[in-house]
Amino acid sequence: MPRARAIPVPQNLSALRSKLEAALAGRIPAPFVVRDRQLFETVSAGIAEIDFLTSGLPRGGLTEICGPVCAGRTSLLLSALASRTTTGEACALVDGCDAFDPHSAREAGVELKKLLWVRCRNLDHALRATDLLLQGGGFGMIALDLSDIFWKTIRHVPLNVWFRLRRAVENTPTILILLNRESQAKTCASLVLRLEAEPTCRIAVPEICGPGFFRHSVSCLFDGFEVRAERIRSRVQSVANAYGGHGAAPAIADGRASTFKTKALWSYFSRVGNDSSAR
Amino acid sequence: MAFAAIHVPDFMLQAVVRAEPDLHGRALVLIEGTPPLEIVVAASATATRAGIAPGMAKSQAEQFRGIEIRHRSSAQAHAQERSAHAALLDLGWSFSPRLEDVAPDTIVLDLAGLQVLYNSEGTIASELARRARGLGLSASIAIAAEIEPAIIAARSFSGIALIPAGQESERLGPLPVEALSPSAELLGTLERWGVRSCAALAALPVLDLSERLGQEGVRLQAMARGEIRRSLILAEPAGSFEEEMELDDAVAELEPLAFILGRLLDQLCARLNARSLAVQTIRLRFDLERSPEKNIRTLEEGSRQKPGASIYENNVTLPVPMRDSKMLLRLLRLKLQADPPSAAIKKVVIAADPAAPRSTQGGLFLAGFPDPEKWELMLARLGNLVGEANVGSPELMDTHLQGEFRMDRFEIVLKEAELARNGKSAAAQEPATALRVFRPPFAARVELREECPVRIAFCGARAEVIAASGPWRTSGNWWGDDVWQHDEWDIEIRCDSVSAGRSASGAREQNPAANSEASLRDGMYRIYFDGLRRSWFVRGVYD
Numbered sequence: 178m179p180r181a182r183a184i185p186v187p188q189n190l191s192a193l194r195s196k197l198e199a200a201l202a203g204r205i206p207a208p209f210v211v212r213d214r215q216l217f218e219t220v221s222a223g224i225a226e227i228d229f230l231t232s233g234l235p236r237g238g239l240t241e242i243c244g245p246v247c248a249g250r251t252s253l254l255l256s257a258l259a260s261r262t263t264t265g266e267a268c269a270l271v272d273g274c275d276a277f278d279p280h281s282a283r284e285a286g287v288e289l290k291k292l293l294w295v296r297c298r299n300l301d302h303a304l305r306a307t308d309l310l311l312q313g314g315g316f317g318m319i320a321l322d323l324s325d326i327f328w329k330t331i332r333h334v335p336l337n338v339w340f341r342l343r344r345a346v347e348n349t350p351t352i353l354i355l356l357n358r359e360s361q362a363k364t365c366a367s368l369v370l371r372l373e374a375e376p377t378c379r380i381a382v383p384e385i386c387g388p389g390f391f392r393h394s395v396s397c398l399f400d401g402f403e404v405r406a407e408r409i410r411s412r413v414q415s416v417a418n419a420y421g422g423h424g425a426a427p428a429i430a431d432g433r434a435s436t437f438k439t440k441a442l443w444s445y446f447s448r449v450g451n452d453s454s455a456r
Numbered sequence: 457m458a459f460a461a462i463h464v465p466d467f468m469l470q471a472v473v474r475a476e477p478d479l480h481g482r483a484l485v486l487i488e489g490t491p492p493l494e495i496v497v498a499a500s501a502t503a504t505r506a507g508i509a510p511g512m513a514k515s516q517a518e519q520f521r522g523i524e525i526r527h528r529s530s531a532q533a534h535a536q537e538r539s540a541h542a543a544l545l546d547l548g549w550s551f552s553p554r555l556e557d558v559a560p561d562t563i564v565l566d567l568a569g570l571q572v573l574y575n576s577e578g579t580i581a582s583e584l585a586r587r588a589r590g591l592g593l594s595a596s597i598a599i600a601a602e603i604e605p606a607i608i609a610a611r612s613f614s615g616i617a618l619i620p621a622g623q624e625s626e627r628l629g630p631l632p633v634e635a636l637s638p639s640a641e642l643l644g645t646l647e648r649w650g651v652r653s654c655a656a657l658a659a660l661p662v663l664d665l666s667e668r669l670g671q672e673g674v675r676l677q678a679m680a681r682g683e684i685r686r687s688l689i690l691a692e693p694a695g696s697f698e699e700e701m702e703l704d705d706a707v708a709e710l711e712p713l714a715f716i717l718g719r720l721l722d723q724l725c726a727r728l729n730a731r732s733l734a735v736q737t738i739r740l741r742f743d744l745e746r747s748p749e750k751n752i753r754t755l756e757e758g759s760r761q762k763p764g765a766s767i768y769e770n771n772v773t774l775p776v777p778m779r780d781s782k783m784l785l786r787l788l789r790l791k792l793q794a795d796p797p798s799a800a801i802k803k804v805v806i807a808a809d810p811a812a813p814r815s816t817q818g819g820l821f822l823a824g825f826p827d828p829e830k831w832e833l834m835l836a837r838l839g840n841l842v843g844e845a846n847v848g849s850p851e852l853m854d855t856h857l858q859g860e861f862r863m864d865r866f867e868i869v870l871k872e873a874e875l876a877r878n879g880k881s882a883a884a885q886e887p888a889t890a891l892r893v894f895r896p897p898f899a900a901r902v903e904l905r906e907e908c909p910v911r912i913a914f915c916g917a918r919a920e921v922i923a924a925s926g927p928w929r930t931s932g933n934w935w936g937d938d939v940w941q942h943d944e945w946d947i948e949i950r951c952d953s954v955s956a957g958r959s960a961s962g963a964r965e966q967n968p969a970a971n972s973e974a975s976l977r978d979g980m981y982r983i984y985f986d987g988l989r990r991s992w993f994v995r996g997v998y999d
Contacts, residue, residue, distance in 0.1 A: 223887065224886075224887050245977070246977045246979050246997060246999065247977070247978070247979030247980055247997055247998060247999055248999065249887075249999065250999055251890035251891075251892055251999040252887045252889055252890040252999065253887065254890070255887070255888065255890045256887040256888075275895050276892040276893055276894070276895070276996070277892075277893075278859070278890065278891045278892065278893045279850035279851075279852055279861045280852065280858065280859070280861075280891070281888065281889075281890040281891045282850070282890075283852060284888045285888040285890060286888070289849060289850050289851065289852070290849055290867065291849075292849060292850070293847070293848070293849060293866045294847075294848065294849065294850050294863070295838055295842060295846065295847050296842060296846035296847075297842050297846070298842070302841055302842050305841055306838055306841055306842060309834055309837050309838055309841070310834070310838075312834075313830055313831070313834040314827070314830075315827055315831075324999070325892070374979070397923070397925040398925055399889075399925050399946040399980065399998070401889045402889070402980065402998075437886075437887065438886065439886070439887050439889040439890075440887070440888055440889060441888070441889045
């Protein structure tokens with residue numbers, strides 16, 4: 178009867194550890210190093226209130242921005258894209274429903290030459306394009322815009338797809354942003370923000386118009402709207418002194434939410450005009 | 457001064473084996489002539505060992521088992537020989553710009569100045585032989601102080617032969633007179649005299665030889681003594697690189713075609729590598745098989761299209777020069793998947809426009825960018841997925857018409873000058889309000905009061921306009937066919953819950969392809985009245 182071959186037992190734990198490391202070399206770089214998943218390098222989202230609320234957008238993590246229509250999701254995305262492209266990074270936008278407006282992007286400060294726009298017509302193409310871009314690497318930010326895709330369709334996306342995307346972006350300097358109506362990535366997201374527009378009148382009606390403003394609608398201007406941002410989930414370690422000593426911190430309602438205001442293009446013009454007249 | 461002669465023995469056979477590496481080591485026979493008078497013109501070492509010799513009839517050669525027979529006069533064989541000759545020239549130019557194209561199987565290089573780079577002539581010869589192997593050729597190399605002795609030695613000795621200056625006569629002496637390539641008549645005369653070696657010819661008195669054989673005899677003797685001196689007849693380097701393959705059977709599927717493309721790309725990249733160049737543009741050309749069925753069908757349909765276009769062409773321009781054949785093959789596969797040829801392929805031609813390879817990394821402090829070599833491949837994959845027109849960088853048009861843009865190629869090369877400008881840090885600022893556009897815009901019904909919108913209906917639902925700003929009138933192109941005239945409004949709407957529920961399904965009915973969530977909901981919208989079509993449209997929603 179053949180006898181089982183005796184397995185040599187290492188002398189001590191360190192010998193066993195080094196033996197395992199040698200066996201796993203090339204496949205797993207550091208098998209015994211405890212990786213802190215919450216330690217991300219963060220960069221500015223382009224909006225001071227959001228930066229203060231979230232400590233910035235995490236590189237190597239999935240950030241989900243959700244909210245209803247007209248809640249400022251795209252404005253936040255364009256600010257983030259502008260912030261990255263002005264520092265010279267290449268960014269990609271996977272447009273799930275071909276709703277991106279290059280004119281708005283330019284107004285927001287996005288350098289269009291550094292933006293790769295992938296115009297998709299369905300969810301499958303959008304997810305596959307995002308996967309290809311992540312595998313290709315080298316982008317500072319990749320945004321996947323699924324805002325206009327029917328919510329029932331998105332719900333059918335299996336959770337492993339989001340896990341796959343999170344895994345692909347891990348240990349890379351890329352920021353992956355997912356724009357959505359409802360949060361779908363669940364635990365795969367390192368940061369989840371929910372945006373809602375404040376129920377205020379967004380069109381500035383001059384006082385001279387009075388209640389019958391329709392007669393003078395030509396003198397009314399859309400002036401942007403206020404957005405309330407709530408931090409639903411964050412695994413990003415807070416950088417305590419992100420704004421320490423650099424001016425007043427933006428107002429935060431309860432530590433989990435903040436508001437910011439978007440501005441229409443002509444608001445900048447009027448501000449520039451006021452500044453020049455003040456001089 | 458020294459010259460190196462490079463000779464490829466059994467050139468015809470080597471050209472075939474270079475194009476079809478599977479034949480390496482096998483019994484290969486080349487035949488020439490018209491049936492039934494086809495004779496063997498070249499046989500590989502294995503075939504010779506088996507008993508086949510040049511001059512044998514094809515029917516005799518076919519008696520041997522396991523013999524591969526190729527017809528030398530076929531277009532395929534000619535293409536293979538042209539390609540092997542081009543590779544041989546590339547090998548020469550990779551060493552020296554002063555090169556003479558002596559024959560399809562022989563070239564001569566001027567080695568002046570190369571001793572600075574290489575220690576000795578032996579090192580140069582070894583390097584030449586190594587690079588020749590890299591191009592799929594097994595060459596004999598000879599280095600001598602003069603051109604003709606180098607050529608004679610390369611054609612007569614196998615491997616590497618180094619002939620020091622002044623020892624030409626001594627080294628060439630044992631060679632047969634045939635090595636000097638005399639005419640048949642002269643060779644017969646010399647044989648009758650019993651002069652069979654170069655040494656014997658060199659020993660003859662010049663005056664007597666001149667009286668009996670004329671100037672040709674004197675020239676042959678000078679060659680045998682290694683005393684002929686002449687200048688190089690310089691060859692012009694070719695500007696483009698081309699590899700081609702004529703197929704015995706037309707190929708209609710991508711997989712076997714990819715196999716052929718891969719082989720040609722390997723050869724092309726090896727040639728470029730030998731010249732320290734890379735590919736900037738690949739030009740693909742296929743000769744297609746004319747399909748009689750398709751021609752008949754086209755004619756029946758009464759189409760004006762030229763029936764059975766017989767040539768397929770496709771160009772691939774790379775963002776940066778590269779010479780990774782595997783990467784190029786993947787790129788070509790994706791291009792062919794997106795734009796396949798209309799018929800089976802009879803002949804494949806790949807040409808490359810050369811360029812200097814990328815010499816720098818781009819800068820240590822440059823921001824992260826996709827790897828340019830992988831970039832084109834990723835772009836092709838994305839183009840394959842969503843359509844080439846849907847991938848790129850948006851470029852705004854110089855017009856007042858809203859929403860006008862064109863897709864430009866996404867450039868990834870960041871210049872140093874741009875770096876300085878981009879060194880600024882991203883400062884947080886007030887965000888601009890973004891517009892999400894509906895493509896195509898939704899048709900809407902708008903109710904006006906005092907020329908101002910008060911109610912709107914689109915996507916099967918209605919809503920009340922609670923604030924409006926406008927109209928912002930724009931028009932243009934009145935001088936052309938594509939004239940436009942828009943009155944734009946920014947409106948804030950509020951819809952009741954029943955309308956909101958209906959609108960989602962309405963949006964999908966209106967634009968089912970989008971499977972979109974875009975529908976009538978409370979919010980800020982941009983609408984416009986098309987003055988020419990007399991209709992209202994919803995351009996987008998502020999978000």
